[in-house]
Amino acid sequence: xxGGEQPIQRPGGLPAIIARRLRAxxxxxxxxxxxxxxxxxxxxxxxxxxxxVIREAISLLKSDGLVIxxxxxxxxxxxxxxxxxxxxxxxxxxxxxxxLIEFLVSVESAAAGYAAQRRTDRDLAAINGALRALARxxxxxxxxxxxxxxxxxxxxxxTHNEYFIDFGDFLENRVRGFIRKARTNTARQAESLMAxxxxxxxxxxxxxxxxNAEAARLASQxxxxxxxxxxxxxxxxxxx
Amino acid sequence: xxGGEQPIQRPGGLPAIIARRLRAxxxxxxxxxxxxxxxxxxxxxxxxxxxxVIREAISLLKSDGLVIxxxxxxxxxxxxxxxxxxxxxxxxxxxxxxxLIEFLVSVESAAAGYAAQRRTDRDLAAINGALRALARxxxxxxxxxxxxxxxxxxxxxxTHNEYFIDFGDFLENRVRGFIRKARTNTARQAESLMAxxxxxxxxxxxxxxxxNAEAARLASQxxxxxxxxxxxxxxxxxxx
DNA sequence: CGGTTATGTTTGTATGATAATCTGATCCAC
DNA sequence: GTGGATCAGATTATCATACAAACATAACCG
Numbered sequence: 001x002x003g004g005e006q007p008i009q010r011p012g013g014l015p016a017i018i019a020r021r022l023r024a025x026x027x028x029x030x031x032x033x034x035x036x037x038x039x040x041x042x043x044x045x046x047x048x049x050x051x052x053v054i055r056e057a058i059s060l061l062k063s064d065g066l067v068i069x070x071x072x073x074x075x076x077x078x079x080x081x082x083x084x085x086x087x088x089x090x091x092x093x094x095x096x097x098x099x100l101i102e103f104l105v106s107v108e109s110a111a112a113g114y115a116a117q118r119r120t121d122r123d124l125a126a127i128n129g130a131l132r133a134l135a136r137x138x139x140x141x142x143x144x145x146x147x148x149x150x151x152x153x154x155x156x157x158x159t160h161n162e163y164f165i166d167f168g169d170f171l172e173n174r175v176r177g178f179i180r181k182a183r184t185n186t187a188r189q190a191e192s193l194m195a196x197x198x199x200x201x202x203x204x205x206x207x208x209x210x211x212n213a214e215a216a217r218l219a220s221q222x223x224x225x226x227x228x229x230x231x232x233x234x235x236x237x238x239x240x
Numbered sequence: 241x242x243g244g245e246q247p248i249q250r251p252g253g254l255p256a257i258i259a260r261r262l263r264a265x266x267x268x269x270x271x272x273x274x275x276x277x278x279x280x281x282x283x284x285x286x287x288x289x290x291x292x293v294i295r296e297a298i299s300l301l302k303s304d305g306l307v308i309x310x311x312x313x314x315x316x317x318x319x320x321x322x323x324x325x326x327x328x329x330x331x332x333x334x335x336x337x338x339x340l341i342e343f344l345v346s347v348e349s350a351a352a353g354y355a356a357q358r359r360t361d362r363d364l365a366a367i368n369g370a371l372r373a374l375a376r377x378x379x380x381x382x383x384x385x386x387x388x389x390x391x392x393x394x395x396x397x398x399t400h401n402e403y404f405i406d407f408g409d410f411l412e413n414r415v416r417g418f419i420r421k422a423r424t425n426t427a428r429q430a431e432s433l434m435a436x437x438x439x440x441x442x443x444x445x446x447x448x449x450x451x452n453a454e455a456a457r458l459a460s461q462x463x464x465x466x467x468x469x470x471x472x473x474x475x476x477x478x479x480x
Numbered sequence: 481c482g483g484t485t486a487t488g489t490t491t492g493t494a495t496g497a498t499a500a501t502c503t504g505a506t507c508c509a510c
Numbered sequence: 511g512t513g514g515a516t517c518a519g520a521t522t523a524t525c526a527t528a529c530a531a532a533c534a535t536a537a538c539c540g
Contacts, residue, residue, distance in 0.1 A: 013492070015299060039521060050494040052292065055523085059255060059296045060303050065328070071522045072502035081413030085327040087403065088305070096402060102354065103347075103403040110346030162336060163327065163343040173321030253523070279490060290525045295492085311491045312533035 014049055015056035021047070022061060026077055034079035037067065087170070097235075101228040104175060105221055107167055112204060112220035113213040115158035123158035124209055130154045131205050138194050151201060152176070155208065155220075179227050193230070200226060255296035258287055262301060266317055274319035277307065327410070337475075341468040344415060345461055347407055352444060352460035353453040355398035363398035364449055370394050371445050378434050391441060392416070395448065395460075419471050433470070440466060 011017060025031050038046065043054045058075060061067040065083030069075040087103075119127070130151035137144035149172060156168035200223040207215035251257060265271055278286065283294045298315060301307040305323030309315040327343075359367070370391035377384035389412060396408035440463040447455035 012302070015492095016303075041521085052295075052493065052495090055292075056296055056299045059299060062252070063256075063300050063303065069522065070502075071500060072520070074502095074521060080417070082410065083328055083414060085325075085407055085410035087325040087327075087406075088323055099401045099403055102401055103407075106347055106350030107343075110350070114342065161339045161342055163339055167325055167343075170322065170325035174323055177320070255523095281490085292524065292526090309491065310533075311531065312489070314490060314533095 014053045015060065018043075018047055018049065018053060018057035019060040022057060023066065026061075026066060031077050033077050033081065035077050037075040037077065039074060097228075097232070100175075101224070104171060105224045105228075107164070108171065108224055109217040109221040111156055111159050111161075111164040111168070112208065113217040114161060114164070115155050116208045116211055116213040116216035118160050119158040119208055119211075123154065126154040127151065127158065127205055127208060131201055134201065135198060138198060144194075148176075155204065158208065176227075179231050196226070197223075254289055254293045255300065258283075258289065258293060258297035259300040261287070262297060263306065266301075266306060271317050273317050273321065275317050277315040277317065279314060337468075337472070340415075341464070344411060345464045345468075347404070348411065348464055349457045349461040351396055351399050351401075351404040351408070352448065353457040354401065354404070355395050356448045356451050356453040356456035358400050359398040359448055359451075363394065366394040367391065367398065367445055367448060371441055374441065375438060378438060384434075388416075395444065398448065416467075419467050436466070437463075 022031075022037075031037060037043070037058075040051050040054045040058065043058075044051045047054070058067060058069065062069060064086065065080075066078055067075055068078050115123070130147060130153075134144050134147035134151055137147045152172065153168060156165050159165070200219065203219040204216060204223060207213075207219050262271075262277075271277060277283070277298075280291050280294045280298065283298075284291045287294070298307060298309065302309060304326065305320075306318055307315055308318050355363070370387060370393075374384050374387035374391055377387045392412065393408060396405045399405070440459065443459040444456060444463060447453075447459050
């Protein structure tokens, strides 16, 4: 999967390497919170790279809120600690896939619960419309990817919570897209699989329509866990 | 709160501005997925800045996985979409505080549930030890901050899931630290408040010890929601 | 026709210079 | 002396330029 036909993927260049080292140094306490970092010129000497590289590395740490720099003053380790939670899904290696799925399920199912409590009639109509469109697509022997996306997005939208919606976009781009690719590649049992998926979808929709948060959580949880299971089977087949 | 005694916080410099614009352009579809971006030299002309600035901006997008660059080839919009979920908590504005808390509660309570299912005896001992240490600190009229941190961290550790642990660190740095500051600043009712918090902690610990995932989820949920409520009261008082 | 070699383009890195901004010391007036 | 303005130094921010490395394509040759 990783490292195939595409041009080789380097660790990210010198700036990324330096950034990693600096991050480690901060984490290890070699630079304490609030402490002033060496100047860019000095850091350049320390690591044997030019100031441009140091600047890019620092820039990355700044975007994570780990470092704060003031013109004329210097650069400091943010005493508040990193201000962002960064979830980078390196799917496909299968290493910590289970752990990641667990985390994803927690969020997704919670979102479904909130959606059940908050969905307006308009939300419900959108969810229902997406579900029926998906059914039509499956009947027409299409893949129904865009309809699947619309369905899940409609649910997240019904939470009326920006954070869940953003998280859903991430989930969509990285994980569900991956799952879908796996699914279409194992087109053998596509028929029964599609029916299974559709059934899970309908369970979610019914719970949300009924305003039953607990049921929505469970149904959503089951759906994603099943998808993960199907993905695992696919990955196992790949290794033969 | 924001913009007080510290040196004024600029929007982040030219690179951050350019990065925002590029991000917007990609989101708006002005640059389609997989499409090649203009060269750094051209982008520099377009925005009227030097190539260094463009490089730093692109570097930020690359760290989000939104852009991929190949030496000698050019820079491309990642067709897979962003590979990271970025949760930056701009707490203190109170704007979408409720939404954020909702998201945090979802994750934290799920973690408590997993902890209840998986905790080893050693985990349980760590949690219990932290809880008793916290009680001692409160009795001794100390703030007990470090003990509080240790308690929550021990729980997250008991999930044996790296993602929850990382998330806990973020939560700790940004949110709980903020809550704690609010709490100590309203030291008037500290006595009854501490007792209330301790009671909530004990409920979580008991559920985890009993291996009751559902109870652990609920207890954790209640604890964080109450903390958020206490925070809201504090913030409201501030506005007088 | 197939493989090899130029060639041009683009990103990566280095280097040096200038502008902007902040701290701390210095200086001057009163 | 004290308070405020001014200056010097340090440091980041930005710019400009040059060279190295990697890649695609076209030209070339056997």
